[in-house]
Amino acid sequence: MTPNGCLIFEDESFLDSTVAKMNALRKSGQFCDVRLLVCGHEMMAHKAVLACCSPYLFELFNADSELQVGISLVKFDDLNPDAVEVLLNFAYTAQFVLLKADKDLVQDVYTAAKKLKLERVKQICGEYLLTKMDSQSAISYRNFASSMADARLLCKVDSYIQNHLQEISEQDDFLKLPRLKLEVMLEDNLNLPGNGKLYSKVISWVQRSLWKNGEPLEQLMEEVQTLYYSADHKLHDGSLLEGQSEVCSYEDDHIQFVQKKPPRERDEMSTGSVSSSSCQFNKHEWKYIASEKTSNNSYLCLAILRGVLCVISLHGRTSPHSSPSTTPCTLKIPNFEAQPEEVPEKLLKPMHYDRSGLGTAELDGKLIAAGGYNREECLRTVECYDPKNDCWTFIAPMRTPRARFQMAVLMGELYVMGGSNGHSDELSCGEMYSSKADEWIQVPELRTNRCNAGVCTLKNKLFVVGGSDPCGQKGLKNCDSFDPVTKLWMSCGPLNIRRHQAAVCELNGYVYVIGGAESWNCLNSVERYNPENNTWSLVAHMNVARRGAGVAVFEGKLVVVGGFDGSHALRCVEVYDPAKNEWRMLGSMTSARSNAGLAVLNGVLCAVGGFDGNEFLNTMEVYDSEKNEWSPFLGSLS
Incomplete structure (x- = not known):
């Protein structure tokens, strides 16, 4: 009995006992209300349990009214019954045991987990396969990862291939x-x-x-x-x-x-x-x-x-008169390190997570990538790229999962505001990251919930520009500034055009808001905010209308990359010269990137993540201004 008169009782063994009994009921077919027919093999289960575990089955049961009453039948003609049985045990007990964990069975469990959208199981199977990979199996593993469209697994397999190509080239799978x-x-x-x-x-x-x-x-x-x-x-x-x-x-x-x-x-x-x-x-x-x-x-x-x-x-x-050579066998080159021109160029290390709608910024010579969507969920995780070691490491996660936001550095600290948490359309909360303490601290909330707003700093204040309305259908004209000393938000002059998913950046004492969308019509118009008279004025239009583009100041000019034109994710890049008030096209990126991050790292322009129209991305590429080229290779960043 507690002092306020409440009775609290906890039985630690109850949950384990109930889980075991539920699984026993499934195996005996008692109280089951769904039949899974997997390649002719029948399995009984309980819809409520499967719906809680599998987003795929949850959507299936909700979408078909006939599956919501009586004993339902769900057929799978492309899955291994043994693999599905493994996943059923997992759904009821939160664990599975593969006594004979051969490659084929693990791949079948992975395939079934992908179908049922069991992401954690899929990830564990992928990590197990990587531990078993060798030069003989690398090609077959790559084919499997490609067929599953698993970008993270593919990246790790490709990294292994890059380091072991000589041994792999001697294997039968390679020769075929x-x-x-x-x-x-x-x-x-x-x-x-x-x-x-x-x-x-x-x-x-x-x-x-x-x-x-x-x-x-x-x-x-x-x-x-x-x-x-x-x-x-x-x-x-x-x-x-x-x-x-x-x-x-x-x-x-x-x-x-x-x-x-x-x-x-x-x-x-x-x-x-x-x-x-x-x-x-x-x-x-x-x-x-x-x-x-x-x-x-x-x-x-x-x-x-x-x-x-x-x-x-x-x-x-x-x-031109010598005969074509036959296919050579690979040789180990002596003193390979002493011949840099012959060393295969290494791809820049990808992030651990695919991210679209992420926040990016440069902080202390490193690239910070926070939040975003990775198709399955909205992320709290934050990654930090160190160009000296070409590696991504995790720093403290944000307090709130969020995507479709922008990030800015104010007085040496990172700020994120608004966005979406994947459940509600807009957030009003914001956070500040202290690198010294490696923690995120809550800051005063926005006065209106905002998703897809632009964020930048100007004269030691944080500016939040535009964004989506509460219904997420129209852009906002709102512009607010935050003073980190007084902790107060103030309204600024409104935009001339409603905008959400606009690119926002400070240059030469002005705030620029670039493109975006009014409702869902993509814009190529650009506005500039003058803090002296608190007004926005239109400047030269971009060549391409786009929303969800990345923007950064590079060599004294505004560079805008990628985005979405209403039909396609974009590769194209353009630059604004404020002295001439004109836009011109630059070399296109190697990948289309919508809602990607853009930042200048050690004087090099870096684009990371985004959505290419088919897949969420974890890759990075950098811009060579002398060649007017983008490259995904590490050498371009050094």
């Missing part, structure tokens, strides 16, 4: 992969470029060849293809050696798509536009994974070509 053989003619005294740039050029050549000829990839692999690498660092079709006209030149090292119509495509393409067939072409994955130097001027590469895992064998030679 489709192979593209290339002979590259070199002008005298010319060497092939570094591996990453070389294969970006090769992949771009494959893309253009498929578009030009309208032929399947398999036809390119039927015989050795001859290419020509000229002194101006362009890759040409081998027909140039015979005095024919140039097929295509490569101004950029990064991959891009040409807008030409293959002869076999039905859809017509107008000049300067891309047809629906080209959009379909773009959906296929193109990716450089790893490469090894095999002998002098010979390389072996593993890459994704139009969604197919392939091997590229490449040999460079100066004499």
Whole structure:
């Protein structure tokens, strides 16, 4: 008996006993109200238990009224019954035991967990598979991770392949992969470029060849293809050696798509536009994974070509009369560290979580990435990227899960305001991160709940601009400022145009609000706030209307990347020169990124995370202003 007269009793054994009894009832079929028919095998269960455990089944039971009464029947024709039984035990007992944890069964449990949206089980299975991976199984593991569209697992498998390609290339699975053989003619005294740039050029050549000829990839692999690498660092079709006209030149090292119509495509393409067939072409994955130097001027590469895992064998030679080389065997190169030009370029380490609608900022020479969506949930976690070690580590998580917010540094501390927690549309709460204490501290709430608002700092105050209305359908004109000394919010002059998902940034004593959407119509208009007269005025429009873009100050100008134009996630980038009041286009990113983060890290512009139109991203890429190129490779950040 407690002092206030309440009786409190806890039985620690009750929960374990009840769980065991519920599972026993399931196995005996008592009080069950759902039948799972898995490839002809019948399993009984209780809908309430399955709905609590599996978001997939919860949605299924809610969507179909017939499944809400009586004994329901749910069929699965593509799952392993043994794997489903493992997951049923997990649903009732919060544990599963695989006495014979062979690779195939673990993969089947992973597949079933993905279907039922049991994310934690899926993650545990993926981590177990990684512990069992070796050079013999790496290719099959990659194929499995690709079929499951698991970006995190793929990233870790690719990292293993990059470090063990020489051993992997000797295995049967590798030798059975489709192979593209290339002979590259070199002008005298010319060497092939570094591996990453070389294969970006090769992949771009494959893309253009498929578009030009309208032929399947398999036809390119039927015989050795001859290419020509000229002194101006362009890759040409081998027909140039015979005095024919140039097929295509490569101004950029990064991959891009040409807008030409293959002869076999039905859809017509107008000049300067891309047809629906080209959009379909773009959906296929193109990716450089790893490469090894095999002998002098010979390389072996593993890459994704139009969604197919392939091997590229490449040999460079100066004499056009020598015969093509056979596929070389990989060799260990002595003193490899002493030959930096031959070392395969390493991809920048990805974040631990896919994140879209995240907050990013530079703090103490490191890149901070906080919150965001990863398709399954809204995140509290915060990651910190150290460019010196090329690694992501976790710092203290936020107090509240949130996405669709922006983050700013004010007086050496991080501030986040508003956003969405994944359950309600808007938040009013805010937090401040102290790096010294490694903790988040609550700050006074916004006067209105806001999602998709822009945040920046100006004259030691925090500005929150625009955002979504309480229904999430219209943009706001509201602009508020927060004084960290007085802890008070003050209203500022309203915007001229309602905006949500706008990019907001400070430059030269002004606050800029860029693009966004009014209702759901994407905007290319830009406004500038003058704190002296508390008013917003319109400046030059962007070239592309976009919402959910990233923005940062780089070399004294505003750079805006990616976003969404109402139909597609964008790769394109543009820069605003305040002295000329004009926008111009820059080199496009290697990935389309909507709701990505953008920050300047040690003088380098970094884009991280976002949504590419199909997948949530955990990758990062950086901008080289001298080359006007974006790159996902580590060397570009050093």
